[in-house]
Amino acid sequence: MALSYKKSFPSKDYDYIIIGSGISGIGLAAILAREGRKVLVLERHYAPGGFTHTFSRCGYEWDVGVHYIGQVHQERSFIRHIFNYVTDGSLKWVEMPDNYDRLIFGEQTYDFYKGKQAFKEHLKAKFPDKEDQKAIDEYVDLITRASRTSKGLFTIKALPKIVTALAGSYIARDAKPYYSKTTWEVLSSFIKNPKLIGVLTGQFGDYGLPPKQSSFIMHAMLVNHYFDGGSYPSGGSARIFESIEPVINKAGGDVYTNAEVEEILIKNGKASGVRMADGREIHASQVISSAGIFNTYDKLLKKRWDIRKKMKNVTPSVSHFCLYIGLKDTPENLGLEPTNLWVYPDNYEHDENIKNYLRDPENAEFPVAYISFPAAKDPEFQQRHPGRSTIEIITMADYEMFRKWESTRWRKRGEDYEALKERYSQRLLKVLYGQLPHLEGKVDYYELSTPLSTRHFMNYDHGEIYGLNHDPERFASKAIHVKTPVKHLYLTGQDIVSCGIAGALISSLVTATVLTGRNMIKAVATAGGA
Ligand SMILES: Cc1cc2nc3c(=O)[nH]c(=O)nc-3n(C[C@H](O)[C@H](O)[C@H](O)COP(=O)(O)OP(=O)(O)OC[C@H]3O[C@@H](n4cnc5c(N)ncnc54)[C@H](O)[C@@H]3O)c2cc1C
Structure with missing residues (x-):
């Protein structure tokens, strides 16, 4: 159980302070703990875990930022290791059905199946044209080749x-040929059918662009990451923190x-600790921030550093609405399946749809609505919440509107804010009923x-x-690095490698490598998860 700063002050001598308890912060803390280091993790939220935390209302429980994770069900995969x-091997995973994602464009559905062969076969059944079929084969090979090169991109951090x-x-x-180009530039160079590109890029909501x-x-x-299907943490996403904390x-x-x-x-040009919001200070000889690059450079460091200017082309990612839904029956009785649903306008033009939506968010169709069924994914859900089910629907939002x-x-933002929320809730419910009218x-x-x-x-x-x-600018930026201009201050988290639980967790390894001087990526691979 995490301790509450409201109840006690951390008075031990710690080797490291980590700001933020998301998967990258606690992952790093656990890696350092396994090296014998004493780590203090400071989290501003009342719940630990960052985007892996869950919350409850009226007998229901929802995850916030974990709907499926790839590569963890393969015993020999690096992410599983x-x-x-x-977690010291204590976290259990539940595999989703082979059909992990279903993409819906108007009346047409396209199923993404586990395994490259099955993935190709199901898509080819929907795209019988010879040229499209050849492009699907090429696409799968290209994805495999390109993703392998990402290692070099993160090693340099x-x-x-x-x-x-x-x-x-x-x-x-x-x-470089992959990070410096947009997805469209690469795909349109060998795929002539824009519908096929629309389908192949349907998971864009998983990274926001x-x-x-x-x-x-x-x-x-x-x-x-998802070629071999998806999995969900048994017991819900809060189990991720619960299984890592004992290691720390x-x-x-x-x-x-x-x-x-x-x-x-x-102090003397080196990070020496942190000042808390209540004014008290905690000292340690090394500080790591997992609170995001903008937070760290713009808020937590009071002096402005030149390095920030080098990041002027780097921008914040998308924001979202999420409708958290509770139903008083089991997933079986309600006919809810673990497969994620992605619902789009029927024109397959993701860029255009986002532009239209941002121009007129109240009236334009949602460019994407992602529907997840956490109660159906987690067999332990019924033990915690008997006779109940949950659903989440996510779509994009324009921060400027808010x-x-x-x-x-x-909870005190006023009637106009509540009215806006109600309008969007009804629109998202309509999307749900469009797919599951019962x-x-x-x-x-x-x-x-x-x-x-x-x-x-958050x-x-x-x-x-x-x-x-x-975007290409982010991946080209050499200013984004584990090391900061302040000695003994380091970064970790989704801004270092990439978003996603796996990306953020890999960033923990990258940062741990810098801190310990030991190649932790190799160490973990060699340990084989032991
Ligand atoms: C809606 C949604 C759905 C997602 N779905 C998936 C999915 O299905 N699969 C997947 O792999 N990924 C998914 N992701 C992405 C994934 O959750 C994130 O990329 C990942 O969890 C980020 O981890 P992190 O440790 O870098 O950051 P975070 O989890 O954001 O952790 C940073 C922590 O720092 C804390 N903090 C900030 N400032 C301070 C401060 N001043 N003092 C103390 N603490 C501070 C924050 O409160 C936060 O807890 C999803 C994300 C969202 C939002």
Whole structure:
């Protein structure tokens, strides 16, 4: 159980302070703990786990930022090894059905199946044209090849900054053709059918940018991540934190919630600890921030550093609405399946649809609505919440729409804000009933989160859900690095490698490599998850 900063002050001598208890923060803490280090993790939220936390209302429970994770059910996969390493093998996974994603464009559905062969076969059945079929084969090969090159791109984040600056481009040269181009540029060079491109890029919501804006390397990593299907943590996503915390505790480390860091302290040019929001100070010889690059450079460091100017092309990612739904029956009785549904307008034009939506969000069709069924994914859900089910529906949101309520308080934002929430809730329910009409009249509870919820609970200023945008500029930026201009201050998290539980967890390994001087990526792979 995480400790509450409201109840006790962390008074031990810690080797490291980590700001933020998301998967990257606690993953790093556990890796350091396994190296015998005592780590203090400070989390401002009342719940630990960052985007892996869950919340409850009226007898229901929802996850916030974990709907499916790839590669963890394969005993020999690297991602599984890392999870085994940081949890001491205590986290169990439930595999989703072979058909993990269903994409719906008007009347047409396309199923993404586990396994490259099955993936291709199901798509080819929908695209009988010879040229399309050839393109599907080429696509799968390309995704495999491109995602393999991403290693070089992240290795340079762990090298001395001077090496990254001078030789980074050379070291990551294999990845350049993929990270420097948009997904559209790469795919349209060999796929002539825009409908096929629309389908192949349908998972764009998993990284937040449509094909004409996203870096192809991000698309390739994401698609490859799910090629072998998806899994869900048995017992819900809160189990991720619960299974990592004991590893941190075992080495004398602690995780505190309600512990907001206000400032990173610097003494003689080196990070020396943190000042908390209540003004008290905690000292340690090394500080790591997993709170995001913008938070770290713009808020937690009081002096402005030149490096921030080098990131002027790097922008915050998308923000979202999420409708959390509760129903008083089991998934079986309600006919809910674990397969994720992705619902789009029927024109297959993701870029155009987003533009239209941002121009007129109240009237334009949602560019994507993603529907997840956590109660159906987790066999233990019925033990915790007998006779109940949950559903989540996510769509994009424009943060600018919410700026006028920025200074209002959570749950006290006023009638106009509540009215807007109700309008979007009804629109999202309509999308749900469009797919599962038998659920109409069965919804017992719903609650909508907005970008202001993400800002309030997760401290992302623009309600961004994936940290930095995953565009070519971000992947080309050498300024994004584990090391900061302040000695003994380091970064980890989704901004270092990529969004996604796997991306954020890999960033923990990259940062741990810098901190310990040991190649932790190799160490974990060699340990084989032991
Ligand atoms: C709606 C949604 C759905 C998603 N679905 C999936 C999915 O299905 N599969 C998948 O793999 N990924 C998914 N993701 C992405 C994934 O959840 C994130 O990329 C990942 O969890 C980020 O981890 P992190 O450790 O980098 O950051 P975070 O989890 O954001 O952790 C950062 C922590 O720092 C804390 N913090 C910030 N400022 C301070 C401060 N001043 N003091 C103390 N603490 C502070 C925050 O409160 C937060 O807890 C989803 C994300 C969202 C939002």
